[in-house]
Every structure is written in structure tokens, then in C-alpha cells.
Amino acid sequence: MSSSLSIWLMVIASTFFWGSNFNAGHAIAGDVTPLTAAAERFVIAVILFLLLRAVHRKAESQLRWRDGVVLVPLGIIGVFGFNYAFFTALHTTSALNAALIMALSPMLSLLFSVWLLKSRIQLFQCIGILIAFIGVTLVITGGNFGLVHIASGDAWMIGACIVWSLYTVGSKKYAGHIPSLQLARWTVSIGAVALTAVAFLQEQPLIDVPALSWKTHGILFYMASFGTVFAYIFWLKGVHFLGPDKSAIAFNLVPVSTLIVSVVLGSYPNKIQLPGMLLVLAGVVISSGWRPSGWRPSSWIKKIPRY
Numbered sequence: 001m002s003s004s005l006s007i008w009l010m011v012i013a014s015t016f017f018w019g020s021n022f023n024a025g026h027a028i029a030g031d032v033t034p035l036t037a038a039a040e041r042f043v044i045a046v047i048l049f050l051l052l053r054a055v056h057r058k059a060e061s062q063l064r065w066r067d068g069v070v071l072v073p074l075g076i077i078g079v080f081g082f083n084y085a086f087f088t089a090l091h092t093t094s095a096l097n098a099a100l101i102m103a104l105s106p107m108l109s110l111l112f113s114v115w116l117l118k119s120r121i122q123l124f125q126c127i128g129i130l131i132a133f134i135g136v137t138l139v140i141t142g143g144n145f146g147l148v149h150i151a152s153g154d155a156w157m158i159g160a161c162i163v164w165s166l167y168t169v170g171s172k173k174y175a176g177h178i179p180s181l182q183l184a185r186w187t188v189s190i191g192a193v194a195l196t197a198v199a200f201l202q203e204q205p206l207i208d209v210p211a212l213s214w215k216t217h218g219i220l221f222y223m224a225s226f227g228t229v230f231a232y233i234f235w236l237k238g239v240h241f242l243g244p245d246k247s248a249i250a251f252n253l254v255p256v257s258t259l260i261v262s263v264v265l266g267s268y269p270n271k272i273q274l275p276g277m278l279l280v281l282a283g284v285v286i287s288s289g290w291r292p293s294g295w296r297p298s299s300w301i302k303k304i305p306r307y
Contacts, residue, residue: 003241011238011250017231019257022095022102023265024219024227025087031216034087035199036208040217042079042192044224049185052229060182070174071186078167079191080198085160093153096273099258100139101157103280106251107132107287108165116169125287132283139276180236188228248288252281 028037063071089098107129113119137145140154150158167187175183199205239247255277259269269277 007238007241008250010234011242011247012253014231014234014238015250015253016257017226017234019099019254020261021223021227022090022099022258023261024223025090026095026098028216028219029087029091032208032212032220033199033203034084034091035195036203036205037087037220038080038083039192039195039199039205040209040220041224041228042083042188042195044221045228046185046189046192048225048229049188052233053185061178063178063186067175067178071183072190074167074170074175074183075187075190076194077163077170078187080194081163082160082167083191083195084198085156085163089153089156089160091153093151093157094262094267094273095258096255096262096267096269096277097139097154098157099255100273100277100280101136101154102161102164103252103255103284104132104136105161105165105168106248106284108161109168110287112165112169113172116173124289128283128285128287130283131286132280135276135279135281135283138279139273143272181233184232249285252284255280 025037032040086098107125110119110121110125110129114121140150171183171187178186196205235247238250259277262269
């Protein structure tokens with residue numbers, strides 16, 4: 001197998017792991033409370049990150065106390081905030097709805113980058129964002145654009161998408177000097193501590209966790225290992241060897257992966273979700289700056305990196 005093919009397979013695998021996270025989270029939504037589920041997932045992820053660090057002791061950045069001031073809020077926003085909203089959302093919305101809403105993250109990151117990074121946004125990006133928002137609006141309203149009420153699960157997922165986008169842009173602005181894997185290990189560790197602490201305050205993890213079935217523990221282990229640690233490592237390797245532009249195209253496979261797993265499990269998309277997904281994917285592709293082979297853009301086009 002060529003090295004290029006193996007890298008592409010790793011990138012596609014990472015998008016599948018992320019996409020299947022929505023199905024996995026939805027599958028255990030009725031068995032475990034949100035904070036307890038998120039805490040177990042990320043305690044396992046921290047252990048795996050630390051084991052990998054112990055095995056591969058490569059030189060890393062020397063962190064200063066000022067980095068800690070940045071890492072703590074990033075961990076609370078990106079890990080605690082996102083996962084509390086993520087697991088809460090999957091109690092009352094479908095895995096596909098959640099994945100389609102989350103597909104807006106790159107475009108929200110683009111908008112936040114205008115605010116935080118003073119980036120320029122181009123006309124084609126505005127068009128892509130508008131198309132994607134129409135697609136998500138179609139999904140969450142069920143095709144009734146006059147509907148004012150949004151289902152609670154969809155609202156929670158919108159919140160998850162917002163905080164993740166803030167985490168993405170905030171990491172670039174305030175922690176861009178920290179290597180990606182080191183940043184992930186620290187923010188996941190901080191988020192795991194926050195999730196565990198709040199779970200003890202609001203839920204009963206010492207009672208709930210031992211009562212969970214092995215199936216639920218297995219799903220949470222999958223989400224921690226493949227859906228968090230390995231997906232992130234595979235993605236970073238893909239970005240390193242292929243570049244962010246090529247890797248970004250594969251990121252659009254995340255909701256497609258959710259759809260495939262849903263169909264395999266016997267949950268089929270409704271007549272609104274399919275056109276909604278096509279609009280979202282079209283919007284993401286347009287806003288990312290994709291163009292047909294041979295088309296030469298003007299020099300003013302500048303794409304925002306994808307995460």
C-alpha cells in the first residue's frame with residue numbers, strides 16, 4: 001500500500017470515527033446521564049493520551065503559567081461545554097440531525113475568525129455559509145420555515161456547535177504556539193476534570209457507572225479511543241502530509257458517515273434530512289474555497305484553515 005493511500009485512509013477513518021460518535025452517543029442516551037457519560041469518555045481519553053505520551057516521549061513546548069491561563073478556559077469551553085451540550089442534545093434529537101448541525105462548525109469558525117483573528121471573509125464564503133444555514137434550518141424546522149419553536153435537542157446541538165467553533169478559533173489565537181497534540185492532551189485533561197467534578201455535583205456517577213451495562217461501557221470506550229484519541233491523531237497526520245486544503249474536503253464525510261451508520265442500524269433519513277444534508281455539504285464545500293481542477297482563483301482569495 002502506498003504511503004499516500006495509507007494517509008488518505010487514515011483521514012477518512014478519522015471522519016468516520018467522528019461521524020459515528022453521533023450514532024454512539026445517541027445509542028446510549030437513554031442509559032446514562034450526559035455529564036456521567038462525558039466524564040467517563042474523557043477520563044478514558046486522558047488515560048490513553050498519557051499512555052501515548054509515555055511511549056513516545058518526543059520534545060514538546062515548555063509551557064508557561066500564561067499558557068495555563070489560556071488552557072483552562074479552552075478546556076472548559078471546548079471539552080466540558082461541548083460535550084455537556086453534545087450528550088444532552090442526543091437525548092432528544094437524532095444522530096443525523098446532530099451531525100448536520102455540527103457540520104456548520106467550520107463556517108461558524110470562519111465567522112468567529114473575522115471577529116477574533118481579523119480575517120477577511122470573501123463573497124463565495126458568504127454564499128456557502130448562507131446555503132449551509134438554509135440546509136440546517138430546513139432540517140431543524142422540518143421544512144416549515146415559519147416554525148418558531150426549535151426542538152430542545154437541536155437547540156443544545158446548536159450550542160455545542162457554537163462553543164466548539166469558539167474553541168477552534170480561540171485555540172488558534174491564544175494557543176497557536178502549542179503543538180496540536182500537546183494542546184489536545186492538556187485541554188482534554190482539563191475538560192475531563194471539569195466534567196468529573198460537575199458530574200459529582202449534579203449527578204450520581206458512583207452509583208450510575210457501576211450499574212451501566214458492558215455494552216454502554218464499550219460504546220463509551222469506543223468514543224474515547226477511536227472517536228477522540230485516534231481520530232485526532234489520524235487527522236493531524238493527514239493534515240501534516242496532505243495539507244489542510246485536501247484534508248478539509250474529507251471533513252465533509254463526517255455527516256455522511258453518520259448517515260451510513262444510521263442506515264446500517266436501521267434508522268433511515270426522512271424526506272427533509274436528505275436535501276438538508278445536500279445543502280449543508282454544498283455550503284461547506286463552497287465556503288471552504290473548493291474549486292474544479294484547472295480553475296485559477298484571483299490572488300485575493302484566502303482560505304481559512306479547517307480544524
